[in-house]
Amino acid sequence: MPGACYFCGGKVNNGQDGVKCVGCPSWLHVQCLDKNGLLEERGGGIFSSGSLYGKCPNCGKEGSLDVNARMGDI
Ligand SMILES: [Zn+2]
Numbered sequence: 001m002p003g004a005c006y007f008c009g010g011k012v013n014n015g016q017d018g019v020k021c022v023g024c025p026s027w028l029h030v031q032c033l034d035k036n037g038l039l040e041e042r043g044g045g046i047f048s049s050g051s052l053y054g055k056c057p058n059c060g061k062e063g064s065l066d067v068n069a070r071m072g073d074i
């Protein structure tokens with residue numbers, strides 16, 4: 001079930017262009033997180049090619065952003 005983005009109110013498709021926070025009911029576009037400075041790319045090491053981390057503007061929960069996972073599912 002898609003939800004409405006916390007920032008822009010637009011439809012968010014989980015795993016496609018956004019995520020649902022695991023700490024609260026907020027839906028977030030990856031692009032909107034980026035625009036608001038809440039997206040961070042952490043460089044990869046031997047075991048990883050790097051991943052995106054986001055922070056929820058509503059509850060402050062931080063987590064990795066994977067296209068197939070919800071925010072916080074690390
Ligand atoms: Zn948005």
Ligand SMILES: [Zn+2]
Pocket residue numbers: 021022023024025026056057058059060061
């Ligand atoms: Zn949240």
